[in-house]
Amino acid sequence: MTAQPLPDGRAEVHFAVRDTGIGIPRDRMDRLFKSFSQVDSSVTRTHGGTGLGLAICKRLSELMGGRIWVESEPGKGSTFHFTILAQPTQAPPRPKPRHSESGLLGLRVLIVDDNATNRRILGAQARSWGMLPREAATPGEALDWVRRGDPFEVALLDYQMPDMDGIALAQELRRLRPAPALPLVLLSSIGRRAESMNASPGLFAACLTKPVKQSQLFDTLAEALHIPSDEPAPAAGATGAAARAATVRPIRILLVEDNAVNQKVALRILQKLGHSADVAGNGLEAINALERQPYDLVFMDVQMPEMDGLEAARIIRQRFQARPVRPRIVAMTAHALKGDRERCLEAGMDDYISKPVEAAHIAEALVRAAGQQAPQPPRDRGA
DSSP states (O other), X not given: OEEEEOTTSOEXXXXXXXXXXXXXXXXXXXXXXSTTOOSSOSTTOSSXXXXXXXXXXXXXXXHTTOOEEEEEETTTEEEEEEEEEEOOOOOOOOOOOSBOGGGTTTOEEEEEOSOHHHHHHHHHHHHHTTOEEEEESSHHHHHHHHHTTOOOSEEEEESOOSSSOHHHHHHHHHHHSOTTTSOEEEEEOTTTHHXXXXXXXXXXXXXXXXXXXXXXXXXXXXXHTTOOBSSOOOOTTOOSHHHHHHTSXXXXXXXXXXXXXXXXXXXXXXXXXXXXXEEESSHHHHHHHHHHSOOSEEEEESSOSSSOHHHHHHHHHHHSTTSSSOOEEEEEESOOSTTXXXXXXXXXXXXXXXXXXXXXXXXXXXXXXXXXXXXXXXXXXXX
């Protein structure tokens, strides 16, 4: 990023984003900034998207007095440039976290993971909040510290470790210290989260799916340690789909979405509604996850690489039809045009919500999945 001062007191700010990907052929570059136009328009294309992102970026940069363009060479990568005109101003105050960081200051956290990189990342995150991390490479090392009385307020345990997994380690730690004295948080890979919690109910204060987001880890530690939230309490007598969704019994949810930002948004909405989910990046990963364990509800994106949501839904309907608990599939698609809902339902999906997903739509889907109201899909916006 560079900034060039202008005579009128403003500055032209130039951003450049470079990748080392497959590049873009010259004869296809003219499609990039047009609405609903893509270099590869098939539903099973390698790279996801709806064809709106760059068109929106072009419009936004123009509204801010700038422009956008791309330089690319097939096989070597691309560089996207855009400029805007900006008025110098004071930096805004740093947003206040949901929980007070001072609540974690000075607390001792035990980190147990056989992977050195994971230990280093978790330790750095803990130190950034003023915590005092101690990292163990093996469960045996961690048990030795606890047996001799080393003080810890909370422990982060990896699930998959040689010799002793995270559940076995947690059981040993619980014999040494009760839950109020040492809350345990399990870090588990996709497909193992629900399995881990079901295998030992009440053993863990929380179970997080790796890779763990920093904000998610912060909130989990704060809640495990009963640090008060800085958010105001919800208004008394709250009604609507969100309130009903919070009363839905815990269900096993699989979120199938290839876009990391969309994953984060959907997981955050589910968390606020009192639910959690495992994540798969495409249809193939979703089928593999369902092979490992059953799910009650699958939120399925439609356009994904390797295997799209429509094909995944058809295979799930064929392969898992005989299971005692048949997963309910909710389509999530940016296509809100007439006929899109019918395509999803014909592929074997049970419900349909349009992107960008909203908390109310996810809450309604949860309520319908729990059978608390008739399973009528919400009307799509373009119908």
